[in-house]
Amino acid sequence: MxxxxxxxxxxxxxxxxxxxxxxxxxxxxxxxxxxxxxxxxxxxxxxxxxxxxxxxxxxxxxxxxxxxxxxxxxxxxxxxxxxxxxxxxxxxxxxxxxxxxxxxxxxxxxxxxxxxxxxxxxxxxxxxxxxxxxxxxxxxxxxxxxxxxxxxxxxxxxxxxxxxxxxxxxxxxxxxxxxxxxxxxxxxxxxxxxxxxxxxxxxxxxxxxxxxxxxxxEGIRLRKELYQSVEGLKAHLQPGEGGTLWLRALVDQRVQVREEETEKRLIETIYDFLGPDRGRELLYVWGRKQFVGYGEYSKRHSTGVREALEDLFKFTLASGGGKLELVELSDSLVVIRGKNLFPGGEGYHYPLHPNYAGSFAQFLTEFTGKPWEGEETKCEAMGAEHCEIVLRKVE
Missing domain, CATH: 3.40.50.300 (P-loop containing nucleotide triphosphate hydrolases)
Known part of the structure; x- marks a missing residue:
């Protein structure tokens, strides 16, 4: 060949x-x-x-x-x-x-x-x-x-x-x-x-x-490769008029550079205002909303779930979201392990990253055409060695 x-x-x-x-x-x-x-x-x-x-x-x-x-x-x-x-x-x-x-x-x-x-x-x-x-x-x-x-x-x-x-x-x-x-x-x-x-x-x-x-x-390059490295992201961040910042790598998307402590305080405020159960639910739904459309796009351009997820892991790493790896993958169960997920922190009572679980559940739902749900079962902020996101297909 x-x-x-x-x-x-x-x-x-x-x-x-x-x-x-x-x-x-x-x-x-x-x-x-x-x-x-x-x-x-x-x-x-x-x-x-x-x-x-x-x-x-x-x-x-x-x-x-x-x-x-x-x-x-x-x-x-x-x-x-x-x-x-x-x-x-x-x-x-x-x-x-x-x-x-x-x-x-x-x-x-x-x-x-x-x-x-x-x-x-x-x-x-x-x-x-x-x-x-x-x-x-x-x-x-x-x-x-x-x-x-x-x-x-x-x-x-x-x-x-x-x-x-x-x-x-x-x-x-x-x-x-x-x-x-x-x-x-x-x-x-x-x-x-x-x-x-x-x-x-x-x-x-x-x-x-x-x-x-x-x-x-470098010639003809996959557009998605440009947001899978820090260099690619930096090269395609462009300031606009009126204090806007745009990411040109995948689509013309307005973005903002977020500081970790600010993100953490937002999550803590949600828990303080709504309580642990409803706070976690809101963060989870927030994650799902963030990823609407990503699974449909990836389904058209990836050969399978593993490749699609690993592409997302590369983007998460390049954009400062932390390091993710696939621990288990089957038709009905996906387990993802994370280190240094954004935002970080120690000694907190509740998981800081239910939005990650929501994002991946939305992604898998669109990619497979079947409903999926997810949960952050371990969190570094709560003292675990790593964060763990467990996703299950809804039967």
Whole structure:
């Protein structure tokens, strides 16, 4: 299997794409699809595969600089396991010669013959085309060009080679876009902050085969990864007008940095005003309200309960909520252990974190579609070695 450079994407299609298959990375004029395609090629090079890139979009030095700005550095592989064919310099009739320069990219017969000969001579494993829309707009015979692309992809696959092709959907007419995608085993749409698998020869592993992403100096990254580390959270906290603070990592969400003693006093006030039973009930309901919608979102983007919960644990750790770990997981029982949960404290009479139990109960209810209830059965504030949250499915 060949990784596509993003674990979440590999997981959707069962671990990566099959050797000798073809993948269309479809996108818009933002070219996020191009970045993801090169991430996949870069990952393949790091795994020891040989890659031939045909660059129609811009001069190769400019391509390398652009990719370097997004975390893809081909420097260690150029001239060894990586070759770039320059399909740009003569695209507009400049007549540039030299090694690895296509003499007349618009002559589809000569161009495809050179590409296939280079593939076999260099014993490359993967052909990468960046991107086919650049030539499409210059062709007088659009249908003939689409047929040539289809033949090139299919003939490359017949040689046992894997093909990665970037396709700018904004450029192709509807029927031409559908036709140019015909020979591809996998179609991955990358645009507008969402990666979605539109076609795959093997059954997909999640109910909704798509996830949110951001494009930054590290390339195409899962949006959820940005709030699973302190650095990610800090990078996406932005001040707004009028004294507001916004978290841009997952959604545009207004947030506030909370001080521990203030949070603890709020919880103590609730207990003092309502008493231990009703106070705990209010804190529990508060936690459930905080997590409305999280389980539904995670269900669409996670492969199972364990992965979904561990993602939440990463966020809790990064945001200062404390360290959580899964102790027991079954269809009807989940036990979570916590250390240093927020807020902390010693010598208190009642548990300080019923809201955590409510949050996880709400999350599991949405994720599984079955009702769950939870309780903080141990609390460090009451002298226990750790906090413990026990969640049970309501029969």
């Amino acid at each position: 060949i990784s596509l450079g993003v674990k979440q994407l590999d997981d959707i299609i069962g671990g990566g794409v099959e050797e000798g298959s073809s993948v269309a990375f479809v996108g818009s004029i933002e070219y996020d699809n191009v970045i993801l395609m090169h991430q996949a090629a870069h990952e393949a090079l790091k795994k020891g595969r040989r890659v031939l890139i045909v660059d129609f979009r811009q001069p190769p030095p400019k391509l390398l600089k652009e990719l370097g700005n997004h975390g893809v550095d081909y420097g260690d592989f150029l001239g060894k396991s990586l070759t770039i064919l320059d399909g740009y310099s003569n695209l507009y009739g400049h007549g540039k010669g030299g090694e690895n320069v296509l003499p007349d990219p618009l002559d589809l017969g000569i161009t495809t013959a050179i590409i296939k000969e280079a593939l076999q001579r260099g014993e490359y494993d993967i052909l990468v085309i960046d991107d086919v829309a650049s030539q499409y707009v210059l062709q007088s015979d659009a249908k003939g060009y689409v047929k040539a692309i289809v033949r090139l992809v299919r003939s490359t696959k017949s040689l046992g080679k894997t093909v990665f092709v970037a396709v700018c959907a904004d450029v192709f007419e509807g029927s031409s876009l559908a036709a140019v995608l015909l020979p591809f085993d996998y179609v991955v749409d990358v645009a507008g902050g969402v990666v979605e698998v539109k076609r795959s020869p093997q059954p997909l592993k999640v109910a909704e085969p798509k996830f949110s992403y951001v494009r930054n100096r």
